[in-house]
Amino acid sequence: MARLKNAPHSLAQPMWPLLRIQRSMEWTVLSKEADLQALEAASGDRGFLVFKHSTRCPVSTQAMRLLERYQAPLHCPPCFLVHVVEDRMLSLDMAARWNVHHESPQLLWWVQGTVTQHTSHFDVRGETISAWLD
Helix, strand or coil: CCCCCCCCHHHHCCCCCCCCCEEECCEEECCCHHHHHHHHHHCCCCCEEEEEECCCCHHHHHHHHHHHHCEEECCCCCEEEEECCCCHHHHHHHHHHHCCCCCCCEEEEEECCEEEEEEEHHHCCHHHHHHHHC
């Protein structure tokens, strides 16, 4: 709120805290198949997002930067990160189990036993998540 000149204090500044309706993206790293299986079993109706990231790929690095700057809505599903180089077997297992061709970078939304949305490369960004949630 802009400060008003010559206004009484009550009009110059809000007297209540502003409600935050967004949050920064927070990632939990997945590195074991057992972690993925537990996540699938516990995900519920909201599901979860997985960002498959290559530490060797500049496109993937750019996608990660865009996602880190994204202000996710509060109803955004939890987000998980898989390093595809370091945890290659997990990444390939996900592709086979979920029947989604492996890409990197890749963003997947898993809900109730299936991948409902996925995208890769230059479409991995916050705006994509927002569109999926609408």
